[in-house]
Amino acid sequence: MQIDPERLYQELARLGEIGAYTDDRTGLRGVNRLALTEADGAGRRHVVQSMLDLGLGVRIDKIGNVYARQEGREPGLAPVMIGSHVDSVPTAGRFDGCLGVLGGLEVLRTMAEAGHRPRRPIVVAFFTDEEGCRFGTDMLGSAVATGRLSLEQATGLLDAEGNRMGEELQRIGFEGEHPVELDPPYAYLEVHIEQGPVLRAHGVDLGIVTGVQxxxxxxxxxxxxxxxxxxxxxxxxxxxxxxxxxxxxxxxxxxxxxxxxxxxxxxxxxxxxxxxxxxxxxxxxxxxxxxxxxxxxxxxxxxxxxxxxxxxxxxxxxxxxxxxxxPPVAFDPAIQARIEAAAKGLQLSTERIISGAGHDAQELARLCPTGMIFVPGEHEGISHNPRELSTMTQCGDGVQVLLRVVTELAEA
Amino acid sequence: MQIDPERLYQELARLGEIGAYTDDRTGLRGVNRLALTEADGAGRRHVVQSMLDLGLGVRIDKIGNVYARQEGREPGLAPVMIGSHVDSVPTAGRFDGCLGVLGGLEVLRTMAEAGHRPRRPIVVAFFTDEEGCRFGTDMLGSAVATGRLSLEQATGLLDAEGNRMGEELQRIGFEGEHPVELDPPYAYLEVHIEQGPVLRAHGVDLGIVTGVQxxxxxxxxxxxxxxxxxxxxxxxxxxxxxxxxxxxxxxxxxxxxxxxxxxxxxxxxxxxxxxxxxxxxxxxxxxxxxxxxxxxxxxxxxxxxxxxxxxxxxxxxxxxxxxxxxPPVAFDPAIQARIEAAAKGLQLSTERIISGAGHDAQELARLCPTGMIFVPGEHEGISHNPRELSTMTQCGDGVQVLLRVVTELAEA
Structure with missing residues (x-):
C-alpha cells in the first residue's frame, strides 16, 4: 500500500487555510487556531467532517478530545492509535500537530482504498489544547485522557481574559459526552515535524524519536x-x-x-x-x-x-x-525498531533523535507502547512561525512509514 | 585663616532646599535643579545674591556662566579661579557641584573676615549645565568658555521636548552680555565630592585628583x-x-x-x-x-x-x-604637590585618585594649570541620588585645603 503524498499535502493546505492570516511584516501566510477559539472550532469541525466522510465512528469526550475509529476484524481487541493535535500557537505554520492527525486519516484512507481491513481497530485522535498557550498548561487534553490531570483541574483553568477553559470548550461546541478516561490502546504512534534543525542538517530522511527530554x-x-x-x-x-x-x-x-x-x-x-x-x-x-x-x-x-x-x-x-x-519520557524500544525497519524497507535514512519539545505522545506513553516519527523541517527547522515548512516528500515519507508500522501493529 | 565648616554646611543645606523634593519610595529629601529650569534659575539667583552680599563683582556671559570677582592687590594679574556648577541631575543630592561653588565663596568670606587681601584677583565661577542631562552634552558652559564648543553649537541644542537651550537660558534670565571666551586664569581649582567609594573605603581624608579618565x-x-x-x-x-x-x-x-x-x-x-x-x-x-x-x-x-x-x-x-x-585629561603636577603639602600641614591624609566622572576642571585644564580636591562620600560614595552625603568634617577639610592652596597661588 502507498499513501498519496500529494493528497496529504493538499489536506494540510486546506486545514492551514482555517484561521489563516497574513503577517504584516513578512507578507507570509500564517495560522492562528489558538485552543478553543472560533478558529480552533472551525478547524476541528473540518477534521471531524473528514473523519465522517471516511465512514469512521467519531467520539468526543468531556475535555474535547476527538477519536475516530476504524473497526478491525476482531472488534474486541485494543486499538492501534494514531494522534496529535489541530490547535496552534497564535503565529503558527500549517504542519505542527496537523501532520500527525491528517497523516493518520491518510493512513486509513489508503487502507480503505486498498480494501485492507486490519485485525485490530485503528483510532485516529486529536487532543485538546496541546500548545498550552492560552490556558498555561500544554498537552492538556492528552494529560486528562491519561490521568495526569483531572477533568476539573483542566476545565477550571482560566485564560488571560479570565475565561474558563470548560466554558470555552462548550462555547465552540466540543464538550462531548464520553468519559475522559482512555482505555489503554495496544500502541500509540505520532508523526510530527521535528521543530529543530538536526535531521535537515544531517541530510536524514526521518527521525526515530527515542523519547522526550x-x-x-x-x-x-x-x-x-x-x-x-x-x-x-x-x-x-x-x-x-x-x-x-x-x-x-x-x-x-x-x-x-x-x-x-x-x-x-x-x-x-x-x-x-x-x-x-x-x-x-x-x-x-x-x-x-x-x-x-x-x-x-x-x-x-x-x-x-x-x-x-x-x-x-x-x-x-x-x-x-x-x-x-x-521528567524525561522514554519511548518503546520495540516500536523504535519497527519504525527503523519500515524506513529501511522504503530505503529512507533514519537517525535516533530525542524530542526537545513536548508532545501528546509523552502523555500516551504512560498508557501503552508509544513511538514518534519526526519529519525534517526546512529553514533550519523553524516552527511556531509562518516560515515553518516540511516538503511534500518529507511529509509523505513520514506518513508512508507510519502506514507500514500501523499495518504491522494492527496485525499483532 | 580657618574656614567655618558649620557655615559652609548650612549654605549647602540652604541651596539644597531650592528645587528640593521628597522621594516617594524612600522618603528621602532630594534635589532637582535640572539645567535652565525654573529651579535652576532660583538656585542661580540665590548664589548670585550670596556673591553680591560678599561685595564681589558679578559678571554673566552669553552662555550663562557666572563669575564673581574679588579684586587683588595687583588688579592686572590673571586671577586664581575656583569653580564648579549648581545645576543638578533630576534625582540629586545637595553636594555635587554646589560644594565647589559654595566652598569658593566660603574661601572669600574667610579671607574677608581675616582682612586678607591677596596679590592676585580671585574669581569664583559656576558654569552652565555641567550635568548634560537635559541637552545631551555635559560640561556645556565650561566647554564653551574654553573653546571646545561654539556658543552657536551650545545654544542650538534641543531638549527632549524640543526646547532650544538658548531660549531656555533667556527664559530664566541668565543670558548675560559678556563674551564667552575666558581669559586664561593663573590657575583653576575645584573641590568636588568623589562620587565613588575609594577614599571612604581606604579611610583617607581627601583625594588629590591626578586627572580625568x-x-x-x-x-x-x-x-x-x-x-x-x-x-x-x-x-x-x-x-x-x-x-x-x-x-x-x-x-x-x-x-x-x-x-x-x-x-x-x-x-x-x-x-x-x-x-x-x-x-x-x-x-x-x-x-x-x-x-x-x-x-x-x-x-x-x-x-x-x-x-x-x-x-x-x-x-x-x-x-x-x-x-x-x-580623551583623558591630566591635572597639573605642581598643583597636585601644593594640595598635598597643604593637606599635610593640616594633618589630613591624602591619596592620589583619578576622576571617573567628568568635571568642569577638565575643560579649564586646556587654559591653565588646574587641580581638583576630592572629598569622600558616605554610603559607598553614592551620587546622583538623594542618599549622596559627605559630612561637615569631610566638606570642611576639603575647603580648608582649598583656602590654603588658593592663598598660596594668589601670592605667586
Missing part, C-alpha cells in the same frame, strides 16, 4: 550593587551582570561535560540597564534539558553548586526559583 | 540566530547571549591586564528574551575608561580583536558603534 526551568535573581562605571574601581564592584555572564558560560561548559545536556539562558534583564552603571540586579532564566533524569538532576546540582561559588566570587546574592520541571 | 562608549549589536532551547543541539546554535557573556568576562580580564582600566557592560538586551528561546540578537553596551590614552586605545584594540574571535567561536556577527569618546 526532561525540562528544568529556573529564574535566577542576582543581587549585586549598582555603581558608577567611571568612579567605582573593579575590586569594589558587585556586578550582577558579570555574575550572569559567568553562569551563562558555565551552562555551556556543563553541556560539554554532561551527555545529552542542553542549556540556555534566554532572558537577561540587568537593572538599571544603563551604559555607565554597573548592574545592581539581574533577573535571568535557565532552561536545562536532558533525556536522562539522573543527568538532568546532575546538571541542576552542578549549577546550584556553581551559584554558591559565584556568590563568593562576585560578592552577589543569588536566589533561584524553579518555574517548571518535567 | 578617558571614556570610550560602544554599543554592540550581536546577531546570532534565535532557536528553540529544546530542539536545537548546542553545536547548531548561534547564541547571541552567550557571545555577550564572553565579551563581558573578557572585559573584566582586560581590566586585570591593563593598568588603570575600568570596563562595564551595563546594558544587555537579548531578543526575544524568553526562557526557552536561544537569543537571536543582543544589543549591549561597553564602557571603557582609562587615565592613559594609549592604554585606553589598547583596550579598544584588544576588544575589537576579541569581537572577531567571538564571531568565529559563536557563529555570530557583531557590529560595534562608538557612542562616545573623550
Amino acid at each position: 526532561g525540562i528544568s526551568w529556573q529564574e535566577l535573581t542576582i543581587l549585586g550593587r549598582s555603581a558608577h562605571a567611571g568612579t567605582t574601581p573593579m575590586e569594589l564592584r558587585r556586578d550582577a551582570g558579570l555574575a550572569a555572564a559567568r553562569i551563562n558560560l558555565f551552562l555551556h561548559e556543563l553541556t560539554a561535560r554532561i551527555p545529552g545536556a542542553r542549556a540556555t539562558m534566554g532572558a537577561i534583564r540587568p537593572e538599571p540597564g544603563l551604559v555607565n552603571i554597573v548592574p545592581g540586579r539581574v533577573v535571568c532564566t535557565v532552561d536545562l534539558r536532558n533525556p536522562d533524569e539522573a543527568l538532568l538532576a546532575q546538571a541542576e546540582a552542578e549549577l546550584a553548586a556553581f551559584l554558591v561559588q559565584v556568590e563568593t566570587l562576585d560578592g552577589v546574592q543569588i536566589e533561584a526559583r524553579q518555574t517548571a520541571r518535567t | 578617558g571614556i570610550s562608549w560602544q554599543e554592540l549589536t550581536i546577531l546570532g540566530r534565535s532557536a528553540h532551547a529544546g530542539t536545537t543541539p548546542m553545536e547548531l546554535r548561534r547564541d547571541a547571549g552567550l557571545a555577550a557573556a564572553r565579551i563581558n568576562l573578557f572585559l573584566h580580564e582586560l581590566t586585570a591586564r591593563i593598568p588603570g582600566a575600568r570596563a562595564t557592560m551595563g546594558a544587555i538586551r537579548p531578543e526575544p528574551g524568553l526562557v526557552n528561546i536561544v537569543p537571536g540578537r543582543v544589543v549591549c553596551t561597553v564602557d571603557l575608561r582609562n587615565p592613559d590614552e594609549a592604554l585606553l586605545a589598547q583596550a579598544e584594540a584588544e576588544l575589537a580583536a576579541f569581537l572577531v574571535q567571538v564571531e568565529t567561536l559563536d557563529g555570530v556577527q557583531i557590529e560595534a558603534r562608538q557612542t562616545a569618546r573623550t
Whole structure:
C-alpha cells in the first residue's frame, strides 16, 4: 500500500487555510487556531467532517478530545492509535500537530482504498489544547485522557481574559459526552515535524524519536550593587551582570561535560540597564534539558553548586526559583525498531533523535507502547512561525512509514 | 585663616532646599535643579545674591556662566579661579557641584573676615549645565568658555521636548552680555565630592585628583540566530547571549591586564528574551575608561580583536558603534604637590585618585594649570541620588585645603 503524498499535502493546505492570516511584516501566510477559539472550532469541525466522510465512528469526550475509529476484524481487541493535535500557537505554520492527525486519516484512507481491513481497530485522535498557550498548561487534553490531570483541574483553568477553559470548550461546541478516561490502546504512534534543525542538517530522511527530554526551568535573581562605571574601581564592584555572564558560560561548559545536556539562558534583564552603571540586579532564566533524569538532576546540582561559588566570587546574592520541571519520557524500544525497519524497507535514512519539545505522545506513553516519527523541517527547522515548512516528500515519507508500522501493529 | 565648616554646611543645606523634593519610595529629601529650569534659575539667583552680599563683582556671559570677582592687590594679574556648577541631575543630592561653588565663596568670606587681601584677583565661577542631562552634552558652559564648543553649537541644542537651550537660558534670565571666551586664569581649582567609594573605603581624608579618565562608549549589536532551547543541539546554535557573556568576562580580564582600566557592560538586551528561546540578537553596551590614552586605545584594540574571535567561536556577527569618546585629561603636577603639602600641614591624609566622572576642571585644564580636591562620600560614595552625603568634617577639610592652596597661588 502507498499513501498519496500529494493528497496529504493538499489536506494540510486546506486545514492551514482555517484561521489563516497574513503577517504584516513578512507578507507570509500564517495560522492562528489558538485552543478553543472560533478558529480552533472551525478547524476541528473540518477534521471531524473528514473523519465522517471516511465512514469512521467519531467520539468526543468531556475535555474535547476527538477519536475516530476504524473497526478491525476482531472488534474486541485494543486499538492501534494514531494522534496529535489541530490547535496552534497564535503565529503558527500549517504542519505542527496537523501532520500527525491528517497523516493518520491518510493512513486509513489508503487502507480503505486498498480494501485492507486490519485485525485490530485503528483510532485516529486529536487532543485538546496541546500548545498550552492560552490556558498555561500544554498537552492538556492528552494529560486528562491519561490521568495526569483531572477533568476539573483542566476545565477550571482560566485564560488571560479570565475565561474558563470548560466554558470555552462548550462555547465552540466540543464538550462531548464520553468519559475522559482512555482505555489503554495496544500502541500509540505520532508523526510530527521535528521543530529543530538536526535531521535537515544531517541530510536524514526521518527521525526515530527515542523519547522526550526532561525540562528544568529556573529564574535566577542576582543581587549585586549598582555603581558608577567611571568612579567605582573593579575590586569594589558587585556586578550582577558579570555574575550572569559567568553562569551563562558555565551552562555551556556543563553541556560539554554532561551527555545529552542542553542549556540556555534566554532572558537577561540587568537593572538599571544603563551604559555607565554597573548592574545592581539581574533577573535571568535557565532552561536545562536532558533525556536522562539522573543527568538532568546532575546538571541542576552542578549549577546550584556553581551559584554558591559565584556568590563568593562576585560578592552577589543569588536566589533561584524553579518555574517548571518535567521528567524525561522514554519511548518503546520495540516500536523504535519497527519504525527503523519500515524506513529501511522504503530505503529512507533514519537517525535516533530525542524530542526537545513536548508532545501528546509523552502523555500516551504512560498508557501503552508509544513511538514518534519526526519529519525534517526546512529553514533550519523553524516552527511556531509562518516560515515553518516540511516538503511534500518529507511529509509523505513520514506518513508512508507510519502506514507500514500501523499495518504491522494492527496485525499483532 | 580657618574656614567655618558649620557655615559652609548650612549654605549647602540652604541651596539644597531650592528645587528640593521628597522621594516617594524612600522618603528621602532630594534635589532637582535640572539645567535652565525654573529651579535652576532660583538656585542661580540665590548664589548670585550670596556673591553680591560678599561685595564681589558679578559678571554673566552669553552662555550663562557666572563669575564673581574679588579684586587683588595687583588688579592686572590673571586671577586664581575656583569653580564648579549648581545645576543638578533630576534625582540629586545637595553636594555635587554646589560644594565647589559654595566652598569658593566660603574661601572669600574667610579671607574677608581675616582682612586678607591677596596679590592676585580671585574669581569664583559656576558654569552652565555641567550635568548634560537635559541637552545631551555635559560640561556645556565650561566647554564653551574654553573653546571646545561654539556658543552657536551650545545654544542650538534641543531638549527632549524640543526646547532650544538658548531660549531656555533667556527664559530664566541668565543670558548675560559678556563674551564667552575666558581669559586664561593663573590657575583653576575645584573641590568636588568623589562620587565613588575609594577614599571612604581606604579611610583617607581627601583625594588629590591626578586627572580625568578617558571614556570610550560602544554599543554592540550581536546577531546570532534565535532557536528553540529544546530542539536545537548546542553545536547548531548561534547564541547571541552567550557571545555577550564572553565579551563581558573578557572585559573584566582586560581590566586585570591593563593598568588603570575600568570596563562595564551595563546594558544587555537579548531578543526575544524568553526562557526557552536561544537569543537571536543582543544589543549591549561597553564602557571603557582609562587615565592613559594609549592604554585606553589598547583596550579598544584588544576588544575589537576579541569581537572577531567571538564571531568565529559563536557563529555570530557583531557590529560595534562608538557612542562616545573623550580623551583623558591630566591635572597639573605642581598643583597636585601644593594640595598635598597643604593637606599635610593640616594633618589630613591624602591619596592620589583619578576622576571617573567628568568635571568642569577638565575643560579649564586646556587654559591653565588646574587641580581638583576630592572629598569622600558616605554610603559607598553614592551620587546622583538623594542618599549622596559627605559630612561637615569631610566638606570642611576639603575647603580648608582649598583656602590654603588658593592663598598660596594668589601670592605667586
